[in-house]
Amino acid sequence: MINSQIQHLQESYIQYLEQNPFLGKPQNLYDPMNYILSLGGKRVRPLLSLIGNKSAKGDISNALPIAHLVEVFHNFSLVHDDIMDNADVRRGKPTVHIKWDMPTAILSGDNLLVKTFEIWNKYSGPFKQEILECYIQTAVDVCEGQQKDMDFATAEESISENAYLDMIRQKTAVLLGAALKMGFLSAGGDPLHSDTFYQFALQTGMSFQMMDDYLDSFGSESKTGKKQGGDIIEGKNTWLKIKSLEIDAIKTNALFSIQGELRIEPVIQYWKEIGLDVGIQKLATTYHQQSLKSLDQLKEWGYDVELLEALSHWLLGRDN
């Protein structure tokens, strides 16, 4: 169940978003930008920025543009990733390159990216420079992570566990870290503490990703609401597949050579035999425990971590 304070912050951001549509011409450039931002989702990243700000008793009016910057960047990456991944649907709606066309999707994504720097430029709260440094490094990380992910998809050599986890870190976790850190900085919080905020969200993100991968293969459809084995059908590189290849490449490749849905059951069976269901839960737990250590440190420094705990619980479904 979502904490009512978290829900309140979520609503604050949604209101801000609605009050700040992108305005400009031509329509074919600006409509897709507003469309992708309107598709919803949990708004985890802006939420992290608002929570970071609140943890340090900041002024929410400084956190809202930072939350927006992060969400706009995230949506830029969605528009471009959907082209690269050939995805037709996002959140039950057609993706931008399907609803419009590919050139329009490239260009409206580009303009979203430019607009993040316009948002930053208008920001007038604390630690403007530190926020930019963090943001630029994050944007580069996300590009590198996405390219690594694409490289892995066509790699002929085996991918190491470390390389895989590093890709996930760059592609998805660092933006969560940056969202929280930049929100914290927008409260004028002590910059020496900002990296612990970053680490907390990054570790939570890594734990979330591992839980997500666990549930995709081992979760029950009634709980997740998603069809079991989606990643397996796609042949997606996950920690599970990479570990499986590491343990027995011949067996793993043989199982993945089975066509379509018939592949799911034997793969899951094999992964249970070699203990990957337990392994990935352990890894998720390890990241979760690291995040709890970061949280303890923040508590020690006197920050109000209640909302961070609630968010972690909401995302990971764990009692802390």
Next chain:
Amino acid sequence: MINSQIQHLQESYIQYLEQNPFLGKPQNLYDPMNYILSLGGKRVRPLLSLIGNKSAKGDISNALPIAHLVEVFHNFSLVHDDIMDNADVRRGKPTVHIKWDMPTAILSGDNLLVKTFEIWNKYSGPFKQEILECYIQTAVDVCEGQQKDMDFATAEESISENAYLDMIRQKTAVLLGAALKMGFLSAGGDPLHSDTFYQFALQTGMSFQMMDDYLDSFGSESKTGKKQGGDIIEGKNTWLKIKSLEIDAIKTNALFSIQGELRIEPVIQYWKEIGLDVGIQKLATTYHQQSLKSLDQLKEWGYDVELLEALSHWLLGRDN
């Protein structure tokens, strides 16, 4: 013939470029970024920045990162435009999405765009803030201009001359204006004068574009080195085609319905009949005269405009 001082500045930039390759992993992300930047070209935009700086007796070490920012942005737009335009070749070499693939081209373009802000962030010369404002507005203009260009290509209604010229202004001329203005600002020049620098380069760019379109249809192959009528075969929206449609849409469409190379001669013939060859030269002259007025103003303020004159002469092949 290119002025030796201009050539010297060009070489300074090329040296800077070679000394500042993009470093990072994975290779599939960074190689395309360095590849596109290595393809050459006249380097007009970085040159404008260096000349802007020199006109106000600035320190070239402040202008070089600004020149680089502009050239990197330009190359980002080339990588993405080549995908949108389905172009296989650029400067005699395969485009990024051909040499690598489309996802890699999208992503390496994205990273080039992010890197422009990293370059700006490291810039430590005068008027850092003013340079950013100019750059962000320019980046938005270029995105809008490119979208308008794409919209025009599929438009069912007729395009007005003004709408067309405004598209050209945004898509190509403003970046020239910004390159010169930002270079001038990097010399610590009086910001009240910066817009006249901007206008000079913008007007020169508009004049260049009109001359380029004139030469494509009416120039001799021996002088231009390009096949006559390329724009006509492509059916590209140019000032000539738009004016022709405005004067007689039925006739123009009939001529453009002729297939392939056979179309060139009758279209050129018709355009000469209705005086468009003279018309576009007049328009080029008008922009050129405006640029000379800007130049006079700059002279009056005491700037050294010799290199601006030389550049204009080099680009437009006109005696001032």
